[in-house]
Amino acid sequence: MRFEYAPAPESTAVVDVAPSYGLFVDGAFVDPVDGEPFKTVNPATEEVLSEVVAGGPADVDRAVRAARRAYDEVWSRLPGRERGKYLFRIARILQERARELAVLETLDNGKPIRESRDVDVPLAAAHFFYHAGWADKLAYAGFGPDPRPYGVAGQVIPWNFPLLMLAWKVAPALACGNTVVLKPAETTPLTALLFAEICQQADLPPGVVNIVTGAGGTGRSLVEHDGVDKVAFTGSTEVGKAIARSVAGTGKRASLELGGKAANVVFDDAPIDQAVEGIVNGIFFNQGHVCCAGSRLLLQESVAEEVLAALKRRLGTLRLGDPLDKNTDIGAINSPAQLARIRELSDIGEAEGAQRWSPACELPERGYWFPPTLFTGVSQAHRIAREEVFGPVLSVLTFRTPAEAVEKANNTPYGLSAGVWTEKGSRILWMADKLAAGVVWANTFNRFDPTSPFGGYKESGWGREGGRHGLEAYLHG
């Protein structure tokens, strides 16, 4: 028997989306100098939400100058104790305006309100709280007795966790004494602009945080600007390599959080029901728009059929649709471009011989949607097993021995995350030791916490974010 759910939509009345926004420079919203307007849409409905600016080089220059001025004249002179208070204020305001932020995030990004409300916004506030406490304790962080900030940080963040990635970047930068120019993603600029209002509300000194909306070109202007001392980027490995080239031979320091192709390894003694929940959370959380998503499921052969059957049953209960509905598990794909990429790679998966499966699933007529999808019969050579799909698409492979699991799990140029499911503690620690990944989740997946370093091995990037380790990206001895 199937229970029908009554619609439970979150009200949008709590949010005022302005018809258009300027750039946030030197503490105020300003008209662009050479930027052009563009529209941001709700991916679940294709309705235009607002008009924002794609900042041009002159806009970026203006923001970097404002950040430099604020660094020289105010922020670098402020004792850590006082910097910390601003961060505590921001953290509190994020909590106080949590519902507004969650609704706006869901409108602009397409992610389920359940996730923006329970994950994105609380974690963003937690990042500000955590780093606020570091601001006056940097001498104890292990980078020398008198660690110094770099100066102006140019930060470019992706569209999958717009507010959370902002918090990951802005909170440590400010705590360490840097000022920032942040470029949010082209398709998800709205919560960053609301964050700008929060900075005003917190009386943050003008120029300490500047927000220049735009697309790749704006990001490039920012990363390549001479006045930027430190570049922080989260996004694709391809762009990460371009940034690594652009900072080569300069004094700029860079930290990069890039792609992943995580293996989620399930052994035959794993608690199957928990593992299935972990697999679902691993790949279908946030529509699979997660760099550390568990996109390669490695099942031990002896339980492969059992796990697959349970997984398919579980997928049949996932609810896809209106992201603002509190019962929704899977929301909209963020953009037509991303939907096209997911479709392309899935079609290639079929063309290369893997078997595609999705639960019976009705897609809404408007908006950008992709059903939760499994591929079985996947080999390590298949493109869906090698390339980051960044969508709700899971490739299933099998293995026989722990050594084979390690071999397959590590058979990728990426090294961001991995999962291990087994009841055997000694095997968990053995696997955790062998897996070449910056984060290893054992009997859980996709957990995040501001105290916990996050970042990749190999081509998944440079440096860590979060925890004591993450401070290094914004400090030098």
Place this chain on the structure above:
Amino acid sequence: MAEQNAAPTNSTARITVRKTYKLYIGGAFPRSESGRSYAVTAADGSFLANAALASRKDARDAVVAARGAFAKWAGATAYNRGQVLYRVAEVLEGRRAQFVDEVGAAEGLDARAAGLVVDAAIDRWVWYAGWSDKIAQVLGGTNPVAGPYFDFSLPEPCGVVAVVAPQQSSLLGLVSVVAPAVVGGCTVVVLASEERPLPAVTLSEVLATSDVPGGVVNVLTGRTAEVAPWLAAHMDVNGLDLAGAAPADVQGLEVAAADNLKRVRRPDPREDWAAEPGLDRLRAFLETKTVWHPVGI
């Protein structure tokens, strides 16, 4: 060295046995596969010896050797790595006189000054050896996450590190860039100082006789500008220390290193090899791995 090159003064004088300086790859001492060598002169311009002129193939062979040695070296216990590295310091001490000669000739120092440099290099090696079983405690830790999870972070070696050794400081500088990489569990391909390579070759003889598994440290001698780009562009190299790269070459090497996002340590023109090094170089080629596990009954 002066003695080795001294001409016999009369018919009864003994003819010295001149040393052939070779590469050190995978625990063996091959000549360059290219068959090339180059003349190495002392600081005063006098001829010291011919050293092998490493080729691209030699660099690639060295990377293969370093990769092959990585799993075992990284997987050794920290205690064991510390013992092996301390043994290197013991053998270095035993060869002190030879190093004093070679460093003195290479760097134009008198015996006393060269002796101080060699002492500092030996002490530096001892200092790093002692870090092997302390790094994880100092750089790792448990993270107090908000939830029922046990979550800890620990440092791990990033893999194969290519090192362009300092050009001026032929032994102390060399030790200061090799020891921090290997003590953390990385394996190393080091390109010795171009003009002052002989102490590096002698160091490789020390390594070969001190329990360091073959391939953990591989020493190339030759033209920095020729070999460094091959190492910077090599897709199986994970880290790059540009300590001895010429300022004009740094940008190109960093660009090449971006192809697989190598961990790059840029040169610091103000680097003082005699100063206490701190943890920066140790940290440069370590990754942080964070492991989460639920807590419950």
